[in-house]
Amino acid sequence: MSQAIILFAHGARDPEWAQPFERLRAALAASNPSVMVELAYLELMQPDLAAAAAALAARGATAISVAPVFMAQGGHLKRDLPQRVDEVRATHPQIRFSLQPAVGEAHAVIDAMATHIAAQALKQ
Amino acid sequence: MSQAIILFAHGARDPEWAQPFERLRAALAASNPSVMVELAYLELMQPDLAAAAAALAARGATAISVAPVFMAQGGHLKRDLPQRVDEVRATHPQIRFSLQPAVGEAHAVIDAMATHIAAQALKQ
Numbered sequence: 001m002s003q004a005i006i007l008f009a010h011g012a013r014d015p016e017w018a019q020p021f022e023r024l025r026a027a028l029a030a031s032n033p034s035v036m037v038e039l040a041y042l043e044l045m046q047p048d049l050a051a052a053a054a055a056l057a058a059r060g061a062t063a064i065s066v067a068p069v070f071m072a073q074g075g076h077l078k079r080d081l082p083q084r085v086d087e088v089r090a091t092h093p094q095i096r097f098s099l100q101p102a103v104g105e106a107h108a109v110i111d112a113m114a115t116h117i118a119a120q121a122l123k124q
Numbered sequence: 125m126s127q128a129i130i131l132f133a134h135g136a137r138d139p140e141w142a143q144p145f146e147r148l149r150a151a152l153a154a155s156n157p158s159v160m161v162e163l164a165y166l167e168l169m170q171p172d173l174a175a176a177a178a179a180l181a182a183r184g185a186t187a188i189s190v191a192p193v194f195m196a197q198g199g200h201l202k203r204d205l206p207q208r209v210d211e212v213r214a215t216h217p218q219i220r221f222s223l224q225p226a227v228g229e230a231h232a233v234i235d236a237m238a239t240h241i242a243a244q245a246l247k248q
Contacts (some may be wrong), residue, residue, distance in 0.1 A: 003246035005245050020196045020229045027238040035245065067247035069237065071228070072144045072191055075137035086224035100244045103237045104195075105144045112236035113193065113227045114151035120224045121129050123161065 004036040004061035006052050008081065011041035014077070018045060021069060036061055042076055049081075053088040062118045063096045065087075071104035128160040128185035130176050132205065133193045135165035142169060145193060160185055165201055173205075177212040177219070187220045188212075195228035 005028060009021045017119045021039055036059055040052035047055070049066070056064055066085055068077050082099065089097050103109055129152060131211070133145045145163055152161045160183055164176035173190070180188055190209055192201050206223065213221050227233055 003245060005241060007241070009195065012158075012196070014198045014202070017196045017198040020226070020234060024234050024237055024241075027234055028242055031238060032242050035242070065241075067244065069195055069228075071133065071195060072141045074138045078138070080215070085152040098245075100241065102144070103241060104193075106236075106240045108240055109233065109236045110144060110148050110151055112230075113148055114155060114231055114234045116230045117129060117131070117148075117191040117224065117227055118152055118156050118159070120163040120191065121127060121222075 002036070002039065002060050002062045003034070003057075004056040004064045006040050006049065006056070006064055007069050008040050008042070008049060008066055009022055009045075010076070011038045011043045011045035014043055024069065040066075042080065046064045050088055050091070051084045053097075057092050058077060058096060060096060063098075065098050067098060067100045070102040073102045073105065081123050125188045126160070126184050127158070128162065128180045128183075128188045130162050130164050130173065130188055130191070131193050132166070132173060132190055132191045133169075134200070135167045135169035137168055148193065157162050164190075166204065172206045174212055174215070177216060178192075181216050183217060187221060187222075189222050189224060191224040192226045194226040197226045197229065201226055 036056055038052040040047055040049045085097055085099050090096050149161050162176040164171055165174045208220055209223050
């Protein structure tokens with residue numbers, strides 16, 4: 001099996017907005033050298049999910065886990081993203097796709113945010 | 125000094141979207157019982173920053189750290205939020221306001237996201 005991850009973010013007009021996602025990609029790649037990691041965006045930035053999936057298919061991915069890098073699950077993750085995952089599933093039937101919950105909902109992530117925010121506030 | 129934190133999130137139409145921010149607020153309150161913690165939203169949800177600041181002023185806050193619970197810094201955090209912080213500063217001159225960077229840019233938060241996403245992908 002050749003595992004891949006697509007980090008799926010919202011996208012923004014400001015190119016600097018992508019920097020934390022690039023850093024997240026680098027952190028994942030560094031700690032999981034056998035896993036292919038690509039970014040994809042809902043809107044305003046490239047590539048979109050279809051282009052990221054096609055790139056990973058061309059590199060031989062057999063399983064792709066789509067990880068929404070969102071703080072919470074709203075309409076984008078409840079409706080738009082599952083539709084897009086269904087579309088890439090139909091385009092790449094040889095690849096097993098799975099869809100993670102919003103990363104911002106994970107307990108460990110919430111704990112890390114709480115610790116960081118409290119430390120910043122106490123530095124005030 | 126009576127320290128407070130405002131967790132500033134984007135807001136969404138779906139009421140369930142607020143749940144991770146409520147959990148973040150609870151985590152912060154549990155580990156920092158002497159710090160007042162309020163949520164505020166940019167749009168689509170209540171309260172906004174002005175209402176959250178007024179509530180904290182009424183509870184005697186003398187320092188408020190505004191923590192943007194965003195994955196990255198785009199136009200909302202570069203332009204809209206500093207303007208709103210200036211407005212609440214003008215309304216509450218007795219309170220010292222400070223503005224944190226987007227929490228999603230913190231190294232510890234990126235590391236926690238990377239660890240969680242990799243674990244989810246390997247469970248696939």
